[in-house]
Amino acid sequence: MLLIVGAGFAGLSAALRARHLGVAVTVVAGRERAFDAPECLSLEGVRALHDCGLDARQLQLPPVREYISRWGESPMLSRAPPPGIPKNIMLGRVQLLRALRACATEEGVTFVEADELYRVLPTRQGLQLQFTGPVQELVLDASFAIDASGRAAVLARKLGVGRRTFDHLVAYGVRGPVHGLPEGVVHTFSVADGWVFAVSDSPGQAHVCFYTNGRLAGRVTEAKIMERVPYQIRSLMSDEDMWLASGVSAANASTSLLDVPGGTYWLACGDALQTVDPLSSSGITTALQQGAAAVSAAVASLSGNLEPMRAYWLESRAHFDSYVRNRNSFYGFGESAS
Ligand SMILES: Cc1cc2nc3c(=O)[nH]c(=O)nc-3n(C[C@H](O)[C@H](O)[C@H](O)COP(=O)(O)OP(=O)(O)OC[C@H]3O[C@@H](n4cnc5c(N)ncnc54)[C@H](O)[C@@H]3O)c2cc1C
Known part of the structure; x- marks a missing residue:
């Protein structure tokens, strides 16, 4: 067998x-x-x-309408995404x-x-x-x-x-309300100690993942990690307290x-x-x-x-x-x- x-x-x-x-x-x-x-x-x-015999189109998922990448200066990510990344x-x-x-x-x-x-x-x-x-x-x-x-x-x-x-990459994920991020948009950008991946998969709701080096993350609480990137994170969120209270999950990445x-x-x-x-x-x-x-x-x-x-x-x-x-x-x- x-x-x-x-x-x-x-x-x-x-x-x-x-x-x-x-x-x-x-x-x-x-x-x-x-x-x-x-x-x-x-x-x-x-x-x-x-x-495998599965037609992804039949799953009727929202298509990605836009893929926005914005990389700032960061020790970890200082370059633009490589050209030729296939559309996701x-x-x-x-x-x-x-x-x-x-x-x-x-x-x-x-x-x-x-x-x-x-x-x-x-x-x-x-x-x-x-x-x-x-x-x-x-x-x-x-x-x-x-x-x-x-x-x-x-x-x-x-x-x-x-x-x-x-490496020691850890992903912290939260789901919650957003404003200013239309449905079907995948948004990635770098921050000082990692990068952020946000997907608005239904109207007014998004899944946001913050990726950072686990050695660094081990020394601060999840809430503090969110505070480290106030400008980017706040620009996505309508109610920060609600996001943090909604439960941050951590995953080894x-x-x-x-x-x-x-x-x-x-x-x-x-x-x-x-x-x-x-x-x-x-x-x-x-x-x-x-x-x-x-x-x-x-x-x-x-x-x-x-x-x-x-x-x-x-x-x-x-x-x-x-x-x-x-x-x-x-x-x-x-x-x-x-
Ligand atoms: C935060 C995060 C975001 C990601 N985003 C993406 C993305 O956008 N796109 C992408 O392509 N990839 C992404 N990945 C990677 C992707 O999730 C993995 O590469 C993929 O899930 C690997 O599939 P797998 O079947 O090998 O393992 P898994 O999906 O981990 O499946 C393993 C299975 O084995 C089972 N199992 C474990 N132990 C036992 C046991 N003792 N007995 C029986 N079963 C057991 C588990 O329950 C699980 O069902 C992401 C990963 C992370 C951590």
């Missing part, structure tokens, strides 16, 4: 590819709910969704995941719910994964397992694989990479394999593409052809290296990634 750990973008794309190849597949889905946020998806991402579309994260999961269910993918992966044992023909479950333990034998569990990379970690982290992308009977894909700066708007696209590619490589390896697996390793590494080069040149970091 092909086993996929994680029902995010990478896991669902992997499951759909498996079904398109006629392979039986079980997806272990975590029980926590995904946070909802408007996401930007490049046209490449829309194509990756299409490959806006999608609701939860809505997109629901649509993908519905496709997967229709294609005959089996889903099981689990909590913690507490043990991984090698077997003669693969791996045995042992999870705590909502009611009882779950013991699953896999001829091949795909780690699509996001940043947690639960399978890779259990197998003792390390992870290199390149650092760039990181697993030390190895896989091994005998397993591969990692999506955020489990590497995480990228949200400013690149490429995490979902990469997760969708890698999920599908990982399954193709896994299926080939099960019939004794290891070449696609090697190609997957090389391509995923080349993809990450190229992202790091772009990121370093964009932020003016020079050759060093950290």
Whole structure:
């Protein structure tokens, strides 16, 4: 049995590819709910969704009418966004995941719910994964397992694989009322210690994310972080107190990479394999593409052809290296990634 750990973008794309190849597949889905946020998806991402059998246009989401980027002088962001960034579309994260999961269910993918992966044992023909479950333990034998569990990379970690982290970017998100920001506008701008991403996805309402270096953020409260950028933030908000009271959520947004992308009977894909700066708007696209590619490589390896697996390793590494080069040149970091 092909086993996929994680029902995010990478896991669902992997499951759909498996079904398109006629392979039986079980997806272990975590029980926590995904946070909802408007996401930007490049046209490449829309194509990756299409490959999964999903037409983004049918989701009837508001199109991005305008994409405004305004970068001021900042130690972190002192340059204009690189030319040639593809035009993005806006999608609701939860809505997109629901649509993908519905496709997967229709294609005959089996889903099981689990909590913690507490043990991984090698077997003669693969791996045995042992999870705590909502009611009882779950013991699953896999001829091949795909780690699509996001940043947690639960399978890779259990197998003792390390992870290199390149920065300490943290995202603080709030949702609330805005004035002066029409619907369908994505607004990004730099501030002294990070950058701000604001999306007005319904009339008078916006989702605002403030990204900063986590080491710095650890020393100040969330409210103080908002105060550090009074001019930009206040210009977007009609009632600052309401915004701060509405609950600021924090998420790890650092760039990181697993030390190895896989091994005998397993591969990692999506955020489990590497995480990228949200400013690149490429995490979902990469997760969708890698999920599908990982399954193709896994299926080939099960019939004794290891070449696609090697190609997957090389391509995923080349993809990450190229992202790091772009990121370093964009932020003016020079050759060093950290
Ligand atoms: C603040 C922020 C904003 C972002 N904005 C954008 C954007 O605009 N555009 C874009 O393209 N990307 C964006 N990204 C990146 C994007 O969200 C990720 O790259 C993408 O979600 C990766 O998909 P994934 O399937 O690999 O991982 P995830 O989406 O993290 O999915 C992993 C899944 O595995 C499950 N899981 C974890 N542990 C277990 C377990 N033990 N058992 C079973 N299941 C488990 C989780 O519940 C989850 O459902 C953003 C990221 C952040 C942090």
